[in-house]
Amino acid sequence: MGNIAKKRIGEIAVAGTNIIPLEQTSSPRPMVIRLDRVSKHYGGDTIAAVENISFSVEQGEILVLLGPSGCGKTTTLRLIAGFEAPDGGRIEIAGRTVACDNIFLPPEQRGVGMVFQDYALFPHLTVQENVAFGLRHVSAEQQRSRIAEALDLVGLSTLHRRYPYELSGGQQQRVALARALAPSPQVVLLDEPFSNLDADMRAQIREDVHSILHQAGTTAIFVTHDQEEAFVIADRVGVLNRGCLEQLDHPEAIYHTPATRFIAGFVGSADFVPGLVQGERITTELGTFPNQQGLSVGRAVELMIRPDDIDLVPDEASEATVLTRQFRGADNLYCVRLPSGRKIHSNQGSTKFIEPGTRVSIQANPTHVVCFDIDGLSQ
């Protein structure tokens, strides 16, 4: 287990045609956050909360850490904020080492803004006083203008005298953001910031927060378990699983060319069909696909097939049968049984109806051929 985990770090990669080591993605913009092989175990636990994580975040970039609950994403955030001390590795903020073997800077000296899942607004202070809380070392004049600026940015200038309990969830959320931004931190960390909002408000507030962060030019790290949220907000997404960073890339690459089988299944839905490499082609029961990566002949692999990549055509001669249809408004999700008994899913348009029991022929048109070895690594 540990060995595989360590091997993966070197292989964080865009699957498919080009494999780029992390260090080469450097750009003219300076790095604000750098984590170097950071690990954290909780007392007595043999399984690490975070294992050998390395990544960097550029100035002004929005990074989203995505993963199921318990994957270590919140722990990573708390390590950066200074609420936890790492067991190993190094954390740098704006070129300054804040945590390594014999250095530990407490949270108050790190210059990091934090937005909590439950906002953690001080209930005994007004909106204005909450925002002013982090502005101790500036003149009264400056303080006033910074508060006005921050509240203006989040669009709450008229509510500055209210107490938190007099605000709606979305307003509290924005006060929390204004409070974190007011001291102009090096980086803002947001821990599942939208999970306490109603579903109908979430999309709007997500967009607002996104544009506020871009407007302020702030570097930000989000944590979420919601892939849609991650894709909308992120410049880059890091997917965590069992304390390991499995892939760090642009949202499109995460979806279309997942690095591991876990990511393929976690981000969007996918079916996996076994295939055999035969020279230039990979043969499966859905047909043959190009061997884009030049895998060696005779290897047994699993091909990732997204429901969007499957087209269904009624065909009496076919041996595949439609099992169920789920009407989901914007589309229909079909489950089809292949001749081998394997089930595969297909997304069809909202108006395309095929009765369950109908025999269909299957056309698979994946834009990227992604296949995995038996151990789940992308090939």
Next chain:
Amino acid sequence: MVSGSVQRVELVGLWRSQIAGLGVPAVVATVLIILLTASPLVNLLISAVTGGLKAFSIVMNSSMLSLIAQTLLLAGLATLWAMVLGLPPAWILTRTDLPGRRLLQAVGVLPLAIPPYIGAFTYITLLGPVGWINTAYQTMGGSGPIVNIYGLWGGALVLGLFTYPYILLMVSSALKGSDPALEEAARAAGLGPVGIFCRVTFPLLRPSLLAGALLVFLYALSDFGAVSLLRVNTFTTEIFHQLNTRFDQQNAAVLSAILVLLTAVVLMAQRKSLGRRSFVQRRGGTRPATIYPLGRWKVPALCCSYLVLGGSVFLPVALLLYQIGSPMSLLHTLFAGYHYLWNSLWTAAVAATAASGLGLFAAYLSQRRKGPVGLLLTSATQLGYAIPGTVLGLSLILLYNTYLPWVYGTATMVILGYLLRFLPQAVQGSAAALAQVNPNLEEAARSLGRSTWQALREVTVPLIRPGVAAGWMLVFISSMKELAATLLLRPAGFDTLPVRIWIASIEVDYAGAAATSLILIAITALPLFLISRLDATASQLN
């Protein structure tokens, strides 16, 4: 790379964050608190055991067995009586359309504001050998007393009358919190109102009823004031007798050890019953429980509620007012006895302040930094619950007389007694307030540039202030009312209000006892009112 001095500074940061900003002082304070709270009891048990053969012969004494029987019988009878008094109003006030039930709910807990020794005193003036009833009977030509409050039955009567609110409160809250869907399901299954009560409502109430009954039982075991005034011979009065008239500390220590053992057994039963109570407390949504129309039962239900309240609130207060005679005599008592009042006030205030400080520290440590030390600390501060006032007084005397004789015989002993006995209330006040404060708030403050201590001072302290203040007032009220520990621990001539009431009752100075009682009730009622106000503020903030 990193210069030496910077590295050292940052290492200090690591050290501070690891023990969470509470380093050596915290450890020292923890050890001191545990020593302070645990040593008297440990010393008491040691001195009881070191008696060896003598202790054994005391235990095997036949009068000891009858003492145990008498004490348990009193506590059992008082508990039964409190159940009879508390259970019907609990149901009537929460689940029927009784007119004025909100007011009655508020008034129903008032007996807790009247210390049982004052209750005992008022009932002696009514039912004592020379009380009103007997005097009236004799003037009508009867011979001899027809009622006598003194003894076991009178003791149980008075204790039940002034402790039934424990059962009323426990059962009412369970009734309010129970899921109405359960009773609806029973109705759908074809049960009538009586069947529903017997087969659904009551079984669900049993844990709360048991919890309330155990509270009453515990109180009856520990009471000294009412029991001594009503001349019932129990452990507490026997310990007092051994200590104050026979000066036999060894005997008193053995008796105390047995009483502590009895109390510990009841406490363990209580812990178990509270643990099981959780399944009742699950609320069924926001729907209120079904309210039953009383119909022709309205008048009997009203009579029942008012009879209970009449016996435990209206009658005693009316008797007190009558005994005083005129407002002038109240003022006279106030002026003549202002130093009793002053003694009560300042010892209670000092004890409440000390208890709040220690309680806040203990609650914070055990809540925010979970671990064996926190657990040990909370258990140590809870010891006061297990120790009746008489036993606590004796154990403090034994300890300080031996090891710190210069403290013995000063008012410090009285304050120590209050502190140890009521520290659990302060810990609970602080713990409840701290539980309301989201720990993220402290982290938010840290990410906004505050150190551990600054975050504590600027965020946590303002938020828990109402809860801590409520804890302070609870300790203050309890200390103001404490009789047994004060009687044993006070320096010669150091009288407090409860001591005055007790002595005046024994000396048949009924007017003086009544006036002092009214002053005590008035003073303790004011903080109770303030606590309810603080609760309102706290719930608004959180």
